[in-house]
Amino acid sequence: MLSSEEYIEQAYLFQALHERLPDNIPIQSVMEQVRNEALSTTRLPLAVDYLLAELRQSGTMAPAMKQLNHYFAAFQTYLIDESENDRGRFDIRLAVEILKREAEYRAKGFSRQGLFLYQFESLCRNRLQYDPGLLAISEDPAYDDDWKEWILVIRHQVGIIDFADMIYVRSWHYINRQQEGGGAGTAEPAKPVLFGIREGQIALANRQKDPLFLFSALQRQLDYPEVPRPSPVDDSPHQIAQMTRRLEQLAQRLKLVEEEQRSGIDLSRFYESGEKIPPAVE
DSSP states (O other): OOOHHHHHHHHHHHHHHHHHGGGTOOHHHHHHHHHHHSOTTSSHHHHHHHHHHHHHHHSOSHHHHHHTTTTSOHHHHHHHHHHTOTTOOOOHHHHHHHHHHHHHHHHTOOOHHHHHHHHHHHHHHTTOOHHHHHHHHHTOTTSOHHHHHHHHHHTTTBTTBOHHHHHHTTBHHHHHHHHHHHTOTTOOOSSOOOBOHHHHHHHHHTTTSOHHHHHHHHHHHHOOOOOOOOOOOOOHHHHHHHHHHHHHHHHHHHHHHHHHHHTOOOGGGGSOTTOOOOOOOO
């Protein structure tokens, strides 16, 4: 785990990428600016230097982030890797915005429940691969052994078992109901409890529903971070430029038609000076 000031600087890096990439500024230039602006008492300038070297060599950041696994979490690397995949549809601007909010959540103090649900919702909303995505989440140093074991278990159960049930059976709400119904008193749970009473109640209320409803309810009730939605790309400047070119072509054609109706088209202006004009064909 890194200190809060490291996560603050990471959030600034991802925010700068998110804000400046739409302006068609080369990513290398953005990284150089961030390196100069970043707090020198943190390790971010050194990490940016390493990322810049990889960008100049291969044009990607993910391989360098994998080498810096002591600084960038595996889930951060996975999102950047997916955004740099030419065959995928995951935009790098959305990836860095997701990572910005995650870094801000870590810097302010986070819960494992909130962090995991944020990361898992990022996979769901953007239709990323669950198998490598959950494997990357399990390698995050924020989770202890109990959490890592559970994440690797649900890695093979996603799509088979309802996700709300997975949360409910690992919550204190489920344990309390079992004890009340069976008279077990204060018997120890068979498996480690990972979620609290409120998470269990919300999960129980959202069984057999779209998981996105579960995520939304948890965010409203427990103030968990919200995953950014894909925003439509503004293509209006490109469309305006296309319409302008078409109008210019139409104006030129109308001008030629008017000349032909009046006195015929003067072909001499289409030839270079001194070039002979071919005779008209009768």
